[in-house]
Amino acid sequence: MPEGDTIFRTATRLRPCLVGHAIEAARARDPSFPAGTLVGRSFAAVEARGKHLLMHLDDGRTIHSHLGMHGSWHWYPPGEPWQKDRRLAALVLEVPGSVCVCFSPKVLKLLSSDQLRRHPQLAQLGPDLLAERVDDAEVLRRFRVHDRTPIGEAVMNQSIVAGIGNVYKSEILFLTRTNPLTTVGQLSDERVLSIAHTARQWLAKNLSGYPRRTRSALDGQRLWVYGRSGKACFVCGQRIQLQRQGDLGRTTYWCPGCQGS
Ligand SMILES: [Zn+2]
Numbered sequence: 001m002p003e004g005d006t007i008f009r010t011a012t013r014l015r016p017c018l019v020g021h022a023i024e025a026a027r028a029r030d031p032s033f034p035a036g037t038l039v040g041r042s043f044a045a046v047e048a049r050g051k052h053l054l055m056h057l058d059d060g061r062t063i064h065s066h067l068g069m070h071g072s073w074h075w076y077p078p079g080e081p082w083q084k085d086r087r088l089a090a091l092v093l094e095v096p097g098s099v100c101v102c103f104s105p106k107v108l109k110l111l112s113s114d115q116l117r118r119h120p121q122l123a124q125l126g127p128d129l130l131a132e133r134v135d136d137a138e139v140l141r142r143f144r145v146h147d148r149t150p151i152g153e154a155v156m157n158q159s160i161v162a163g164i165g166n167v168y169k170s171e172i173l174f175l176t177r178t179n180p181l182t183t184v185g186q187l188s189d190e191r192v193l194s195i196a197h198t199a200r201q202w203l204a205k206n207l208s209g210y211p212r213r214t215r216s217a218l219d220g221q222r223l224w225v226y227g228r229s230g231k232a233c234f235v236c237g238q239r240i241q242l243q244r245q246g247d248l249g250r251t252t253y254w255c256p257g258c259q260g261s
Contacts, residue, residue: 002067004050004163005206008130010073011048012207017075017098018043018055025094034110035091038063043095050125050162060113063091064122068106075100121158129163129200130207139196143184151187152180152254153246155195164199170226170253171214172199179259180243180252225253233257 002010022042028035038057045056053073055063065071074083076099082089084103091102102108111119126142127134142160149157152173155164164172173180176195184192206212213222217234224234229242238257245252 001069001165001167002051002071003165003168003203003212004048004128004130005203005212007048007051007053007067008163008203009207011046011053014053014055014073014075014100015046017100018046018093018095021095021097023093023095025092027089027092028108029090030108033091033108038093038110048128048130049122050128050158051165052122052125054116054122062111062113062116064107064109064111064116064119065091065102065105066107068104071105072103073100074103124159126157126159126161129161129196129203134196134200136193136196140189140192143192143196147183147185149184150181150245151178151184151195152243152252154184155199156246156250161196161199163203166250167212167223167226168199168202168214169250171224172202173252174224174255174259175202175214177258180245180254225255227253229253 020042022040023038026035026038041057041059043055044058047054047056051066053065076082077097078099082101088103089101090105090108093100116122127138139161143154146154146157146160152169154160155169155172156166172195175198178191178195202214211222215222215224221234225240228240231240233240233255236255236257238255240253240255243252243254244250
């Protein structure tokens with residue numbers, strides 16, 4: 001599942017393929033996406049903002065993608081077979097030396113500079129946990145606006161902090177021994193910041209490797225609680241629980257022994 005670390009890594013890998021290169025061919029599955037107008041343009045920058053990927057063109061427009069639960073960007077040398085079904089390709093960009101393909105995105109839009117600036121989700125994004133510097137006071141201020149919200153929902157709210165998805169949510173709350181149903185208002189400033197710092201630390205650690213892990217034990221188990229409903233907690237042996245949270249009913253995995261209070 002693409003979270004902040006995946007998007008950051010995707011931007012890092014796509015950047016040398018795209019920046020400074022002109023688009024030789026572009027095809028979009030959605031006929032309303034003006035792929036033809038991309039030909040001849042080149043890329044000025046590739047940027048990750050939380051879970052959003054922004055590819056800035058030299059004419060001020062930006063290709064904005066959000067990969068949702070199942071999307072991905074792939075890049076191949078020309079002529080190399082693709083690892084996914086061609087029918088799932090939403091956008092294909094051919095540049096010298098590479099073919100970049102966006103499969104199954106949740107969002108794929110071409111934005112003008114005005115639309116980018118006013119974009120409701122992008123404009124509201126909280127501090128990106130993978131940015132070089134993160135302002136703790138700003139992180140805290142944004143969490144405190146949501147004092148009545150359970151922390152398991154708040155950490156996923158990208159207008160508070162950007163980058164945490166469903167896997168990190170469960171893992172970070174376990175690592176900081178936080179009950180996901182506790183409201184933000186019940187947590188001290190130190191606890192809230194320790195959750196943000198722990199998330200930042202693990203997002204950054206996972207930039208260099210895949211698959212994602214939050215455990216370094218050598219038993220082959222990469223995650224503490226995510227996807228382990230009904231299994232024994234590695235720390236206390238109690239059964240990991242599954243809880244649905246928020247309007248979207250996103251799954252939170254947690255240990256009642258370690259995260260009871
Ligand atoms: Zn436990």
